[in-house]
Amino acid sequence: MPHSLLAIKQKCTGCNQLIQDKFLLKVADDLWHEDCLRCYKCTQPLSKSCYIKDHKLYCKEDYDKRFGRKCQGCNLGILPDEMVYRLHGSCYHINCLLCIVCSRQFKVGDKYYISDEGKPICKEDYDVAIMYFQLHHPNLKRPRTSITQQQLKMLNSVYRIKPRPSRITREMIATKVGLDLRVVQVWFQNKRAKDKRSITSAHSIITE
Amino acid sequence: MPHSLLAIKQKCTGCNQLIQDKFLLKVADDLWHEDCLRCYKCTQPLSKSCYIKDHKLYCKEDYDKRFGRKCQGCNLGILPDEMVYRLHGSCYHINCLLCIVCSRQFKVGDKYYISDEGKPICKEDYDVAIMYFQLHHPNLKRPRTSITQQQLKMLNSVYRIKPRPSRITREMIATKVGLDLRVVQVWFQNKRAKDKRSITSAHSIITE
DNA sequence: TACTAATGAGTAGTAATCAG
């Protein structure tokens, strides 16, 4: 059963501190310090008008963005109980959420990425774009194969006998341990280089 | 309705201490310190109205939430013997438990997360949101994952045998216990560090 | 407040690349 009480103390809805100011500012049933009347998002003081949601104040711009009063696809308004997609802080009519590359309409569960302009791209187009990018900037990312202990053992045992295996031997090794031929080749190159390095550095210690 | 009374020795229903204040606050047969008139749940002072249950006071919001009088989805009342979902301290009509992003209706067994506002988000939307967020704030911190006892048991048992598991082992563990690969890696790193710390500190006690 | 998940700087080892 609700009971109404006398107003005992009054706290500011913004900072939750007691209001000692001469005047209380009342905004739609909530009380505020004059100084606390700021947009919850951008913290700009709210001088002319403000929007309220969940006891929080917003400037028009941030309110529209956050609570989706304007579709970022067609730039038209969104009615209060219209269904929307929320995406990266923007709202879209269900029918206005399109991939900016292929214009296909997104459905729930579709994977997507966000362009530099904050607009959605479907995963397929994104992947193609990445592939294309890597084709044209081939040395930006270099996937590194990690060679397991198993494979290393095999490679090492061959290396001890034959540090410079022929193409045919390399092919055998490659299929046997399940590595790319090129990877095997590079491994032997690097291994020889490392060996040489350790030998020369050992030598320099002795001679110094 | 509150009544002010003359000061006689009376105990506060909230803190059970003697009331020495000039005025006693009486709320439905119980006496309270002015300062103790707070919501039992959120501890906010009760300025306008309060709800009572079992000699405890609640603000309207928490009362409705706690005693399930109001569906947190449609904001309408819940009849005493109506079926509800209970989620994170709130009640919902069976048909009112919707993902706040895609509005899809939850079914028993569906995975969900809870938004900052305490509302449910389906796992798919949550994952997409996280992906986005990380795409656009790549150097913001990853939220701290809490590792369950179950997972800890698994990790520890592996650690005893192999304190330095290979990438492949880590991958196996990660999928088995349902943790991110990186999280597993960090756990092993931290575990090794902790072990080392305890060993060296034990040593310093002996040698000192 | 203690424990510990996460971060960051610095380092080692080595797979991959490039020039010659």
Add this chain to the structure above:
DNA sequence: CTGATTACTACTCATTAGTA
């Protein structure tokens, strides 16, 4: 192929910060 270099992976150590 070699030699030099680049850059990916993983580690340690010290610190920061989230949570029971």
